[in-house]
Amino acid sequence: MAQDLRSYLEQIKRRKPEDFKIVAKPVDPAYEITALVVKLEREAKQRPVLLFENVKGTKFPVLTNLHASRPRLAAAMGVAPEETQRAYLRAMEKPLAPKVVKTGPVKEVILTGQKINLYDLPQMVHHEGDAGPYLTAAISFAKDPTAEVWNCAYNRLMIKGRDTTSIHLTTGKHLWEFHRIAESRGEPLPVALVIGVHPAIALGALAIGSIDEDERYSLGERQREVVRVKAITHRRDAMFQDITVAHLDHLLLSTIPIEANLYRAVRAMVPSVKAVRVPGPFTCFVSIEQRVPGQAKNAIMAVLGADLYMKRVVVVDHDVTPAAPTSTPRRGRTATRQSGAWTRRPSPRSPPTRRATACRPRSGSGSTSRTSSRSGGGAELRQPSRGERGPLA
Numbered sequence: 001m002a003q004d005l006r007s008y009l010e011q012i013k014r015r016k017p018e019d020f021k022i023v024a025k026p027v028d029p030a031y032e033i034t035a036l037v038v039k040l041e042r043e044a045k046q047r048p049v050l051l052f053e054n055v056k057g058t059k060f061p062v063l064t065n066l067h068a069s070r071p072r073l074a075a076a077m078g079v080a081p082e083e084t085q086r087a088y089l090r091a092m093e094k095p096l097a098p099k100v101v102k103t104g105p106v107k108e109v110i111l112t113g114q115k116i117n118l119y120d121l122p123q124m125v126h127h128e129g130d131a132g133p134y135l136t137a138a139i140s141f142a143k144d145p146t147a148e149v150w151n152c153a154y155n156r157l158m159i160k161g162r163d164t165t166s167i168h169l170t171t172g173k174h175l176w177e178f179h180r181i182a183e184s185r186g187e188p189l190p191v192a193l194v195i196g197v198h199p200a201i202a203l204g205a206l207a208i209g210s211i212d213e214d215e216r217y218s219l220g221e222r223q224r225e226v227v228r229v230k231a232i233t234h235r236r237d238a239m240f241q242d243i244t245v246a247h248l249d250h251l252l253l254s255t256i257p258i259e260a261n262l263y264r265a266v267r268a269m270v271p272s273v274k275a276v277r278v279p280g281p282f283t284c285f286v287s288i289e290q291r292v293p294g295q296a297k298n299a300i301m302a303v304l305g306a307d308l309y310m311k312r313v314v315v316v317d318h319d320v321t322p323a324a325p326t327s328t329p330r331r332g333r334t335a336t337r338q339s340g341a342w343t344r345r346p347s348p349r350s351p352p353t354r355r356a357t358a359c360r361p362r363s364g365s366g367s368t369s370r371t372s373s374r375s376g377g378g379a380e381l382r383q384p385s386r387g388e389r390g391p392l393a
């Protein structure tokens, strides 16, 4: 199995050459790269890995769309697509300890002091309304200031100066908590940010992830924590990885870890759980074999307790297969979110809350209803088509 990003790219080229496309024409990192990813995804229904060799204003080629297909992510884990959840659960149950090494190719170039210049990197602007260029594929590694506990997560950074970025720390998450602890001790929080890893490492970094994109609504101006960069290291012929946030590259990468995490959470409450599917942001389908009345509700509460962002949970009988939907539903609301519990609220610019009918219940409707199908042979649960976004399949 491929061990690093470069050998993984070679594996893709061998396995499915049309899955890797090189763009030699000069492109602007502001909007053009994202525009091409989205156009390919929406119009051509293609999701290849893209390498832009000639990016204006930088010597670094830009690699993007790496995670935009389930079969590619499955290949990164060395399993068939239908095996990803089982493989991820196995890895969660038996995690491998990291091996610390003295050095590696990433230290071929070491830049410190006045040599640090974040403006030498591709200045990626993804969407209208972005306040500046963002690094979207950086995985943070930090230690709890009070314990030997390490955390890694994706945290987006906005380039603010030669050696300065802001960082997006979701309230209540681990890195946010570590930063609060450090701040209360009057100390900075050391953090390493890594760009360009093998997708299996990217999946591992999201072991307790959630999808926090408010369906492509810009969140507006906010105060953010600041990162001061002390060193940049890279390979001599480094590529720069980008993730097109709020599109498949981001959402699919998040989905496999979330589904495994939610499966574990539901299994702790309802051992007869059969499947958990997250077809899009804020939505979860759970199929269970209900042994005693009330277990469907237990499953709903387990999901809501395990994911701050989850808004709709639909529990179905085990003979219903939660399939990939034809589109992502719009924002909905769940009736069972306990008042007083911390949850991520919709962004201020989100459209008014709408209730999404995420399945075809026999009677009644509502996003957190328990629906049953006894049609035998396995029915399919599908989203109503609103024609906005493709499936996370």
Ligand SMILES: Cc1cc2nc3c(=O)[nH]c(=O)nc-3n(C[C@H](O)[C@H](O)[C@H](O)COP(=O)(O)O)c2cc1C
Binding pocket: 136, 137, 151, 152, 153, 154, 155, 156, 157, 168, 169, 170, 172, 173, 174, 175, 176, 205, 206, 207, 208, 209, 210, 211, 212, 243, 245, 250, 253, 254
């Ligand atoms: C491409 C991508 C970008 C993300 N960006 C952010 C971010 O900017 N801030 C954040 O808090 N979480 C972000 N996330 C989600 C977190 O990485 C994820 O929820 C993580 O597991 C939780 O972080 P924690 O370990 O600090 O609790 C992103 C995930 C992906 C896949």
